[in-house]
Structure formats: C-alpha cells, structure tokens
Amino acid sequence: MDAMLPVLILGLIAVGFAAGSIAVSNLVGPKRLNPTKLGAYESGNEPLADVPGTRFSVKFYLVAMLFLVFDVEAVFVYPWAVVLRELGWAGLWQMVAFVGILGVAFVYEIGRGGLEWD
Amino acid sequence: MSDLQPGQLAPELLATAAALVLLLLAVSRRRPQLVMLPVGLGSIALGAWMVLGGAVVPGAVVGLLGVAAPLLPVLLPGRPTLQQAWGGGLALAGALVLTGWQLAVALGDGGALGVTGWRGSIAVDGLAGFTRITVYLSALLVIPMGYGYLQERRINRAEVEPLILLAAVGMALLGAANDLVTIVVALEVLSFALYVLAGLARRDRRSQESSLKYFVSGAVASAVLLYGMALLYLATGSLELPAIGAALGSVLVPAALVAVALVLVAVGVAFKVALAPFHLWAPDVYQGAPTSVTALMAAATKAAAFALLLRMALVAFPALGDVWAPALAVLAAASMLYGAVAALVQADLKRILAYSSVTHAGYAAIGVVARSTDGLGATMTYLLTYAVGSLAAFGVVIAVERRRRGEVTLATIRGLGRTSPLLAGILALALLSLAGIPLTAGFVGKLEVFRAGVAAGWTWLVVIGVLSSVVAAGFYLRIAGVMFLEEAPDAAPATGDADEDGDDEDARLPVLSTGLSAATALSAALVLVVGLQPALLLELAAQASVLVR
C-alpha cells in the first residue's frame, strides 16, 4: 500500500481544497441581504423550488478560456526546468523564444481588451 | 543542439514571425511604428548578419522584409487592414522565395534531398518542398483575392492575415513533419486557424454553422487519428515515421494491434482529405465559409492533408501496403464516382466546387495507391495543378458574389459570358482544367496520375477515374453552357436583392478590385502556362520524388 499512499494524500488534499474554498468563500464573502434583494423581481412569482444550473455571465467563459490557454503552456516549462542545466544556453534561448511567443499573444490579448471586465 | 538547422524550416519560421508581428500591429492602434520600426531594424540587422554568415538568399529576404516593415504604415497611412494584407502577402512571397532557395540548394551540387533534420522531426525532401510551394502559393493568392470581398462583408478584421499565415505554416509543416508529434502539432495549428477563419463572419449564421461543423468533424477526426497514432507507438515503440515503418516490417509486432492502428489512422486521414464516405463535412463547410477561406481550404489544405496521407502510407505503413492499397483504392473510386454524381444535382456553385474537390481527392489518391516514385510525383503534381485551377474558379465566384451578397447559384451566373466575357472565360478555363481537358494544367496532373496508376497495375481504378472524368466534364460543361448559351436575366430584380444596391443596372455585374483581378488572372495564367509548358513542372516533380524513409 505504500506506493498508493501519496496518491491517497493527494486525493484528500484535492477534495479538502475544493471543500475548503467553498466554505471559506461562504464564510468570508460579504453578505448584505435584505428582503428586497431576496424577493422575486418586481411582481414576479415566488420561485417554487431552486432551479439548478443557474446561468453564468459569458464573461466568465472568456476569462476561463484565456486562463486555460496560458495555464496549460506551463506544462512545457516544468520538464524544461528539471533539465535546464543539461540543455545549457541553447535550451535557455529556446525557452525565451517560447515565452516570447506567449508574450506576443498576451500583449495581443490585452490590446484587444480581452481582460477588461466591462 | 547543433542539429537544429533553421534553414530547414526557414519559410515556416519567417511566416510565423510575420504572423506574430502582424498580431502586434493589429493592437498597435495609432502607433504602428512602435511595432514596425523595431521589427524592421531588427530584421535588417539579422539579414545583414545572415548575409555575412554566408546565407545570402535568406539573409536578403529577411533584410528586404525588414525594410518593408516600417514602410507599410508610411505608404498606406490610416488603412490598417490594407497594411495587414500587404504584410501578409509580402511574408508569404518571402516564404515562397525561401522555398525555392531550399529546393535549389537541395537539388544543386552538394545538396541533399531526403535527409532529416531537427533530430529526425523534419524531413527535407521533395514532398516537403512541393507542399510548401502549393501551400504558400495558394495562401499568397488568397490574400488579395479575399481582401475586397471581406472588406465588403465587413469581416476584414486585422486577424485575417495572421490566421492565414498560421494556417499556411501548419500546412507546410505538415508536409515536412517526419514524426508523430510534429504531425499532430502541424495538423492542429492549421485546423484551429481554419476553424476560426471559417467562422469569420460572426453575424452570418451560415458561416457560423460552417465553422461549427468543421470544428466538430475535425476534432473527432483528430481524436480518432491520435488514438491510432498512440496504438502505433504502443506497437512499435517509436514516434518517428521511418522507424515505425522499419518496425512494422519486422514480424515481431502484434498484428491485431497494428491492424486497429492502421484502421484508425486511415479513417482519421481520410476525414482530413475528404475521401468518400468521410467527406460529409466538406460541402457544408465549403459552402458556408467566406469564399476566400473556402479557396484556401480547397487549394492548400487539400495539398497538406495529402502530404500527410502520402507520408503515412509510404513511410510509416509501406510494409502493410498490400492491406491498405486495395482499401484506399475503394475509397478513391467511391470519391471519384460519388463526388461527380452528387455535383450534378447541385445548384450552389461553392457546393459544386466542394463536391468537385471530393472527386479530385479521389484522383490524387490514385498516385498514393500506386505506391511508386512515379505515383508520388504524380500526386504532388496533381495537387499543384488542382490548386491553381480551383483558385481561379473561386476567384470568379468571389467576383460574382461580391455584388450579390448572397449565394452564387447557377441562376446567378446565367449569361455571364455576355455581361463579363473575361470572367466567364476564366471560369470556363478553370473548369476545363478541373475537368482535365488538354492544354490546361488539370490535364497534366490527371495524365500523370492515370499513367502512374496503370503502371502500378491499377487499371480498373484508372478506368473508373476516366469514367468519373466524363461525368464531371458533364457538369463543368453545364456551367459553361449556362454562362455562354443562356441569356442573362433581366436587370429587373430577379432574385429580390437588387433593390438593396440601389442601382438595378449593375446588380448582375460582378465586382472586381485590383487584388482580386490580379490574383485571379495570375491563377488562370498559371493554369495555361502549366498546361502548355508542362515540362518544367514534370521535371521538378521527377527530381523531387524523394521521400525520407
């Protein structure tokens, strides 16, 4: 079982982190509730049940997509960092080129207003 | 790291760098020189350094582009999309020059064709060179062809040229890719760029539908192809195509595993080249995408996908030739027959050309089935001739579509021979070439493919090819007849959209701009030149029929 122990610990940490995040944001996040805010909009009916799958604003999708692209590129940096010394200067310049291309994409993203919320 | 020779990927590096620069230019707002001046100075310095280092031609190309970069905003002030178009065009012209330089060096004294570079990832051979020529030439012609058209549809965003450049890089890299990782990266680069380009008209639901269909079918095909590749790696333990080919030639590999891998790879690649019955996405995608993008897909993507098919078939799977060749022959026969028959009942011109592209995939596949050096050269020649022919045809479609802002059907081009004889003549020439009539480029390609097929003993397949050509000639002639023999419709609003333009007089006349006429005329001229003087192209193809194995 020794070999599986790290996996188990990792799983517990992952679940704990997910649960913890939700709990902390519920506890710490500001709540200024009042009857008007909790009531149905204008003269609408009181909802009979909670509707699952409330829609998110599409802005979240945009940010999530942009995050995803840049986040995943990091997968190339980890193995590179492990063997950086063996790769020498050539390896360094290759990574500079790679990050430079990402940088161009990032500048473009900002220039196009991809990170402006409104 | 000394085996990473930039020269072996020079055209791709140039085009990628240009795409990045154009992206920066797109967001530079009113200060283009903030981007172009440093880029220009850097390129001139790099070019000078390369010339001094002995690489004269690539150094000159880089240096000249460096001079051109800061001049673009000066010569075309306040017209950002035109700056983008010229920038993209110049970069592609540079890539084309570098391709010629590569081929000249490789075919000259002391040059080597058929070696690998970049640690085995890149093949330096004739297939790579030919794919580059076809792809960069097509992309270079598509930019001026589409400029005015996209402008009028108000979808000429600054991203068009960078995306075309990236798509071209992906296609060219696919032609040179010699291991599975490079193949996948190249394939996805070209696919992603084309998905976005197909959906360029964000308010046009047909364009969106085209993009979505292309994406879904492309993503599934990629996943199937990838699983096939993974099983191939499982069976052989190698990612490099020549090593895979060698391993499959031994008796030690598990036969069942290899069979499954072969089927999955074959299905994935057949999807990409649109061989029947895996072509179902092509007509919808071709019809809905902006026409200049469709032209790029037909001319360049076809060549790149066939480069993948050729390399997979002849380098990775030669040992299983007796298994895949009959299957591919059946697919080719089905494509030739089905495409020709289905095109007969279509009314939309872009759809007709889409079905015709399915037929042409069938013809080109004959050269693969032949499994010979001649077959390789024949398919490469065929793809180039098909590219110029279809580009000329799509150029005319764009011209007709520009005024009408809608679908171009057979009714639309009725009497085009009277109203604008030159355009009708070019379309007729392009169609004759697609039909494979002598004295046009299409004939040269078709003859080569058929000859290679017969030489390899695939007479029945060639007979089907001839049969399909006859049927196809029928619908090409039908288009020509509609243009030249029928009267033009009355200037009165026949389709109902004439009042939108205000002037009923010109509602049926096509619209030409400098770029469109130049690119279409050049495509048509290439069709004629290759048709009348095929020796040069055939000589090049014969010399370049070299594969890394």
Added chain:
Amino acid sequence: MTAIPIGAHLILAALIFTVGLVGVLIRRNLIVLFMCVELMLNAVNLTLVAASRIWGAADGQVFTFFIIVVAAAEVVVGLAILVNLFFRRGTVDVDVPSLLRS
C-alpha cells in the same frame, strides 16, 4: 503492493475512448460533445503514458504533453465558436434546422 498490470491501463483507455466515441455519435448537446472529444483525447494520453512505460522511453510522455496543450487550445476555440453561436440562435443543440443544404 501488487502492481496493476500494464494491460489494464490499455484496456481502460480503450474503454474510455469507446465511451467518448459513442457519446459523440449519440449525444446532441454541443457541450457534451466537446466533453466526449476530451474523453477520447485523454484515452489517447493514457495509452501513450502506458506505452511509454512499457517501452521504458520518455517520448510517449512528451507526446502526451503536446496532446494536453492541443486539447486545451481545441476547447478554447470550440467554446468561442459555441458562445458566438449561442448568441446567434439561442441553443447549443446540433440538430436545429441547417441553413446549408444541397
């Protein structure tokens, strides 16, 4: 501990791939369709990693990195198309009447 035989990974990958493929063929919601494609790609990754282990070489794992990145980019492009389409026609069902017909 008793090691899980390597063949089990391959069979699991084949099953995941099949689930994804069947899902692509029978489901009509585009988001679910994307998820099925992701399943297929992850089956590919699992196969590659297992094969890499069998051959004692790292190149299969390198391939996996590239596929992960490609898959992420694919999802981004797909979601962008999807979001735009949702604004245009208010549904993500692939079966709504098509404008592109013969």
